[in-house]
Amino acid sequence: TGELAIPIGLHISWNFFQGNVFGFPVSGADFRSATLIQIQQSGPEWLTGGAFGPEGGFLGIISNLLGILLIILWIKIRTGKVGLQTTISLPPAVKSKTSNPSSGSNTTELFQGIQHIIWDWNGTLLNDLGLCLETINDMLYERGLNSVSPSTYLDIFGFPVRDYYIKLGFDFSEEPFEEISTEFIRSYEAGRPGCTLMDGARELLQFFYTTELSQSILSASKNSYLEHAVLDYKVQDYFVLIEGLDNHHAASKLSLAEEHLDKLHIPPSSILLIGDTLHDADIADKLGLRCCLIPNGHHSKQRLEKSSATLVDSLAALRKLYISSLEKSIQIPK
Known part of the structure; x- marks a missing residue:
């Protein structure tokens, strides 16, 4: 045993890293075989580090314990009991207690592939x-x-x-x-x-503004009134397009929505419409947009639940949902 250059622990460490970290083509069978052969060659002194000589016992024990720990870790990784992944570290405010933010479906995929958000104004951003x-x-x-x-x-x-x-x-x-x-x-x-923006509306608009998502407003309000209101609340800079109807009769905004899409030059499947009424969901369905409804405006939650849109309880919950989608998108699978 005295002819060995290093104790078995270091050989175990090298075999582990060689086959599992450096990516060398070493199979699990090769790893186990090399380890067992080294133990057999080392004889009874392998645990105490006799390979280092009379004065190398302590160093040998440490290295061998390291090797044993690496064997245990390797076995767990190979059997799927340990997964390696990384996630974004979120600030405490975002990591607050969670609840089910939506009673709709596919909430985890709501923002997948989305490039642009179309906001409704009354009852969605404005608390009126x-x-x-x-x-x-x-x-x-x-x-x-x-x-x-x-x-x-x-x-x-x-x-x-x-x-x-x-x-x-x-x-x-x-x-x-x-x-x-x-x-x-x-x-x-x-x-x-005398009205205010919805709780968290300004913060959420600013938050999305710092991401790769662009934003616009599509409203059944008369355009001149809408533009004046947006300026009053000082949120105009967050939007690439602000559009309302040419009258105050609020019949429908479907035709306006079609014109709105033509100006955006973004595929409908990459657009998320956020509103508070079934009319918003109907527009999204007809134009092929993704839709999210927030039951804090002009329709009851019970009515909104009848639509195929994703239902999210609040703007704060919508922000958490977006952050969760970011976390999921960067996870490294086992």
Whole structure:
């Protein structure tokens, strides 16, 4: 045994790294064979490091223990019990307690292949539900009609808004729809400066702005009102395109959406539309966009669950979902 240059531990270490780290073509059988042969050649002194001579016992024990640990690690890796992977280290704020952020499907793939986000404005980025309820109830009161509760509003509001007004009890034979719509918008615009952005909206827009994703706004609001509002909230710089309708009757934004896509020059399959109503989901379906709905706006969660869109509970949850997709995309499989 004294003729050996180094103890078995170092041979084990070299065999392990040679076959599993440096990528040399050494099979598991070759590794085990080399190890067993070295033990047999070393004789009873292999554990105490006799190969180093009378004064090498301590160093030999250390090297051999290292070799044993590497054997154990090698066995676990080869049997799949240990996987090597790397993930992004997230700040504590992002690693806060988690819950199921969505009741929809395919949440983990929501951002896969996405290059651009189209945002709805009212009820998605702008928190104007309270103002809409106050405005419409004032109009109903003036006409002697029953007021609408928040829960009823969420269940009947929709596009075209003309149908929604009929459900509320307005009689277009007595008052033209255009006059009713104009009255609502006049009162709404007077109160709109008192509205705020949704919780986390500004931070999320800024966050996406720092990524490779571009952003735009597609709204059923009249374009001139929309542009003025976006400027008021100082978020205009986050968007490459801001578009609303050429009127305030809010019939549909499907035609506008088609024009919007033509200007973006991005494949529909690479675009995510984020909104708060079934109308947003319908547009996404017809144009081949991916869709995410957030139930904090003008439709109830129960209504939104009937769509095929992914449902995410809040803008904060949407951000966590995006970060999770980044983590998943950089994992190294076993």
